[in-house]
Amino acid sequence: MIPLSNYLIVSAVLFAIGTAGVFLRRNLITILLSVEIMLNAVNLTFVAFGRYRGDVDGQIITFFVMTVAAAEAAVGLALIIALFRHRESLNPDAFTSLKW
């Protein structure tokens, strides 16, 4: 039997890795990938808690999280394509024209 805290720590580590990726990477696609890592970490937490409480709600919420992640990835990638067409660059620092 595996303690619940094991799963939660794995989830926390994945979430921190995702956060580090969002902050540290200078490539829009890798930033989106890091957001996906964070969403997966949350999914793992939900399923682990669902199993811990003997509930099926944990798994159901993961479906909604996955659906939202799919929608967000699609729109995010469309945005990246549109941005790339303007600046020919995937570096977020290239899009600073609103900065004073």
Next chain:
Amino acid sequence: MDLRFGVQLAIIGLTFFMLINASALLVLAERKIMGFMQQRYGPYLVGPHGLLQPLADILKLLMKEELRPKGADKWLFTLAPILSVTAAFAAFATVPWGAETTFFGLLETPVKLGVADVNVGLLVVFAITSMGVYGIVLAGWASNSKYSLMGGLRASAQMISYELAYATSLAAVILLAGSLSLREVVDTQAGTWFGFIPRWWIFLQPVGFLVYVIAGVAETNRAPFDFPEAEQELVAGYNTEYSSVRFALFPQAEYINMATMSAVATDLYLGGWHGIPLLDAYGLSWVTFLLKVGAILFTYIWMRWTLPRYRYDQLMAFGWKFLFPLSVVNLIVTAALVLYFNA
């Protein structure tokens, strides 16, 4: 306990061995049937009536020079065929190919003929088949060549488009059968109506069966949907820069995908291994299964050498604008009828 474990391991090994043989036999079958349909003998010289031709093919491919274009991505170029063939083999994991048998009383409790039986078996097949897209798209990209890239992109767009119709037609038959496990779906098809019509789901879901087979042909990139490897247009599509063993893995993956699609179609629609009560009594039901799978594979090969190839935009329009709405309508009508007759 140990004997049973050994028997299960042997069944897994046997399934793997049979899949490899299936791909070799399909190479031969395709060339022979193609030959006969074009009013000539197929391979004729190697072995009696050309039966050892696959052996000659494999030996030739193994002894060719392993090329890799200079600009090709070092890791992904080799990873692509490995991904393709791994997904092809792994997809057969939850497909059952025979009834439970005790091997003529050798075991106390019967063992199921198939690698694994999970309660979401059909979805596992679908999931691993959708991983097969990666082999093709990576092969196209990693080859660093324009023919390969075009072929790879077209192949993957085609595969993910037809996955929709594929999944929705599966959903309709799952609705009827009431379980996601392939073994249970087969077991709901035992017996007959009125004594002579077998209870196969194809009789209740003819549209679903057609949609499934067409989507399966498109999924496995076979004619008339074989645009990715269109010999006349794209040299060899995503295969162009591959040679020797890496090349050999791609057609092998394609043939095993064909075999998996046929096996799943047999399990879902054609009654699996039920049908010939004489063989069932002697524990030889897998012979029925092989006959049915063989019939579907023959239809695959027949289609390839009879129908002309679709143009790419016609292919995509067919998948999105006709096949997918048709399978959704099929699902809705099935759901309505199930509700009506069970209420």
Next chain:
Amino acid sequence: MPEIVTFYLLAGGAVVASGLVIGQRNPMYSVMFLIVAFAALAGLYIQLEAPFVAVAQIIIYAGAIMVLFLFVVMLLNAPQEDGAEWDRTHPLRRPGMGRFGAVLAGVLILELAYALMAVNGLNAPVGGQTGAATVSSVRELGKVLFSRHAFAFEATSVLILVAMVGAVVLARREGDT
């Protein structure tokens, strides 16, 4: 005993693969490593006796979303990250900042782990509960999904429709019909 070994293998695989995702210069390799991470997570879901979620993870994440990422990376021919030029020009982009960020991430991990360990009762083994037998049945999932969460289900379908339309409109070239 073998359970804990598979757990560490899968969890370690997921963490290492995710670390490699954010550490690669080539976005193609990042996508590949993320697929490996998803496969490891699917294994963890199977261990948590949620086979349907595991298969859905492979179908949706590894089979559809990652293909989308792969397409975009291939089509944009995404250039590799050019770290050196930006490091020179901006004070916050000095090489040391990357390492400082990594240290901060490590501190976040330690804090989260400490907070989890401090809560009582979370050390109980997963799966020792009653009612656990009903968790992994697809039939039960369907029943709860379409009864208690029916509104969220319908709202999600509208969400997907909106996302589809939005993605098509955003990625359209100027002057296309």
